[in-house]
Amino acid sequence: MHLIWLLAWRFRSDKRQNGFISFISASSTFGIGLGCFVLIVLLSVMNGFERELKDKLLSVIPHAEFKSVYANGIENWADELSQLKKHPEVTFVEPYVKATGMVQKGNKMKAVEITGLDPSFAQNGILPTLVSEQAWSEFLADENGVLLGVGVMEKLKLKAGDKVQILLPQLSNDLSLSAPKVIRLNVLAGINLGGELSNHVGFINMSLAAKAQNIGFGAQGLRLRYEDPFRAPALTREIGFKMKSEVYMSNWTVSDGNLYQDIQLVRVVVYIALILVIAVACFNIVSTLVMAVNEKQSEIAMLKSMGAKNGLIIFVFMLQGSFNGFIGTILGVVCGAFMAINLAKVANFVENLLGVKFLSGDIYFIDFLPSELNWNEVYLTATIAISLSVLATIYPAITAAKINPAKVLGH
Structure with missing residues (x-):
């Protein structure tokens, strides 16, 4: 495992790596992080509306x-x-x-x-x-x-x-x-x-x-x-x-259930839409690894000629690609949780800065943007994002393991 970690990190941090590959890699990390961030914030808003619905509207009807x-x-x-x-x-x-x-x-x-x-x-x-x-x-x-x-x-x-x-x-x-x-x-x-x-x-x-x-x-x-x-x-x-x-x-x-039904519908739509956003970002991992495998064919051939087994090659590239998912997920979850906890204050600051009101009290049953962070949803979001990231690395990693060292070294 120490060798796998060492090789994966060196392949990822190689300064000779093609600039376009680095850009696609950074894009996948940013996309996964952004998807996790937005998903956590929006689900927290839905939870906040549901809490206010129960505590305010349902307390009087x-x-x-x-x-x-x-x-x-x-x-x-x-x-x-x-x-x-x-x-x-x-x-x-x-x-x-x-x-x-x-x-x-x-x-x-x-x-x-x-x-x-x-x-x-x-x-x-x-x-x-x-x-x-x-x-x-x-x-x-x-x-x-x-x-x-x-x-x-x-x-x-x-x-x-x-x-x-x-x-x-x-x-x-x-x-x-x-x-x-x-x-x-x-x-x-x-x-x-x-x-x-x-x-x-x-x-x-x-x-x-x-x-x-x-x-x-x-x-x-x-x-x-x-x-x-x-x-x-x-x-x-x-x-x-x-x-x-x-x-x-x-x-x-x-x-009076229209609002509650709307909240549940929006929750489902938001979850599906943003999971697809994370999935699209994970496809960038596939592109990054495929290009990285093509670029590292000589290194892979030398490793195999020195006795590296297919399993080691597969784990090296799976780990290299998973770095993007791990980093993006951690950044997105941390920023999303922080924003969800402080969303009411941030929304109030923006309202005062722009002189607008996001929610009107004479139309809605509340006049502020509510938020309630549910840690189970945070864990679920992180699990889905990391799982999709790992799944995206399987095909390129298997492709790397199939490289024939004789053909590569022969050229």
Whole structure:
């Protein structure tokens, strides 16, 4: 092995080596390093978006909803709720009434999804943390109070203390639309849920919403949160099929899962694309070694005439070509990991320098570039890059071992 290392290093560092071979060799090293660097950084960004999605967006929206198929709501919703609380994966559950209506202030109107909540249950949820203590106390005390998304309040130029009216569509017995029901409410505070959600949500007292929607049993459905929101589809089906009431099942991946699905799709596309970039860089190793073998035919012939076996020649050139992969991988992984750890700071510096904003808070649920380094992905990237580098050396190394010393030395 000492001889193999010595020969491989001397062949690689030979100053008489053709300049074009040196250029192709450096290009392969740079390409492998760049591919590893970009792959690690982009996967870290995808991980960051997934983490922020879980910690921010999924902390304010329900993970699952079970809505009664009947207009009167769920008759025994209190019993169903107590059963759901016993499920080990369920962390929070509450009854709700939901309706889509129009919020009107003067001659301005805005479509809003109104959710009626029972304050005694909502007290233990996330909603109290999104408003001031005073606003929440008013919501508990004022049955006609409403909490609106900050986007709705900006659109209608509302502020706390204003009075608005909400027009809710009504269905007659023959399922045709009748004149909308008008509810007059007091605006208590604005809620910032992040991104587009803040532009079309509102919360009122559940008893008021039930009266307005003629829901006799008081609750239209139940909504809940899971310990692991990414298991919502499977858990929702499991729980829904066990419920005694007839309900429609829905989870956040159906109603608000576009972003999560986009993240997973981009992750797969990025991984495939950049692995191909690394593979293309590894093809440069093949070109480099093929040219190096042609250039070193006399040296190979002399080694074989002195007793060097084919295995030694193969390992020498495999090791020589693998140097490019090792060096490129190490540089790419180290730089990629460093950039991924400090990406938020770097992005913030660039934003301040250029005076631009990469992510707008009123469109996305975050206004910064997130990053979370996953060391398992780093190890996988390094393993793939080194494996492709080693595979790229096999054909040229075998070609070197097939050189006939008699023909070469004869010339």
